[in-house]
Amino acid sequence: MKLSQIDPHSRPTMTFDWGTVKWFVQPDTTPGATLSFGEVVLNPAKGHERHNHPTAEEVLYVLSGTGEQMLDDQEPFLVHPGDVIYVPQGMYHATFNTGWSPMRLIALYNPGGAEERALAELPDYTELPPGSVPTFTRSFGNG
Numbered sequence: 001m002k003l004s005q006i007d008p009h010s011r012p013t014m015t016f017d018w019g020t021v022k023w024f025v026q027p028d029t030t031p032g033a034t035l036s037f038g039e040v041v042l043n044p045a046k047g048h049e050r051h052n053h054p055t056a057e058e059v060l061y062v063l064s065g066t067g068e069q070m071l072d073d074q075e076p077f078l079v080h081p082g083d084v085i086y087v088p089q090g091m092y093h094a095t096f097n098t099g100w101s102p103m104r105l106i107a108l109y110n111p112g113g114a115e116e117r118a119l120a121e122l123p124d125y126t127e128l129p130p131g132s133v134p135t136f137t138r139s140f141g142n143g
Contacts (some may be wrong), residue, residue, distance in 0.1 A: 013128040014119060018046040019102070020134050027099070027113040036112025040095075042067065042103040043136065047096030056109040058087040060095065064091075065103030070094040 006024050014021040023029070023038035042048065042065070050070065060069075062083045068076035069085050071093050079085065079095075087093045097103035109115045119125065128134060 004030075009131050012130055013132065013134060014116075015126045015128060015134050016119075017121060017124040019043045019097075021107070021116075021119065023116055025112075027111070028116075032045060032048055034105075034111050036109040038107055039063075040105045040107050042097040042105070044094060044097055044100050044102065045082055047094060050092055050094045052090055052092045053087070053109065053115045054090055055114045056111055057089045058093075058115075059104040059108040059110075060085040062086070063104040063106060065097055065101055066099040067098045067103050068098055070096075 008022060008024060011022055011024060011029070014023075019040065021038055023039050025033050025035065025037040025092055027033050027036070040048075040060075044119045047067070050073075062079050062081050062085075064081050067079050069079045070076040071085070071087065073089050076094075076096070078098075085093075085095075095103075095105070120127070
């Protein structure tokens with residue numbers, strides 16, 4: 001197997017109403033990979049609503065920002081940079097950015113592949129080609 005360094009600019013960016021995801025390693029794009037590894041950015045006051053991954057476990061690592069994490073339909077708890085969240089296969093969970101700045105997380109799916117394809121089926125999904133930079137619009141008031 002050829003070892004490779006992955007240029008983040010060579011990967012497309014998934015965009016949603018709540019933020020963006022860039023997958024650096026995926027079974028579909030990285031020869032020999034069985035997991036998926038990428039960065040998630042949650043916009044301020046936005047989040048990834050309650051969902052589950054029927055075929056994969058997930059690990060989240062908070063790089064920056066503050067938020068609330070819900071696991072297994074229990075009360076949400078605060079998360080901060082350096083926190084690690086393990087989500088077993090099939091468990092319902094949600095992540096919400098409670099801060100004023102973007103919340104950045106590393107996400108890992110094991111096994112990878114199916115969960116990213118499911119994200120691409122969400123109604124607010126748009127893919128930006130490699131090298132493109134997402135743009136955001138500002139809203140006023142409570143929206």
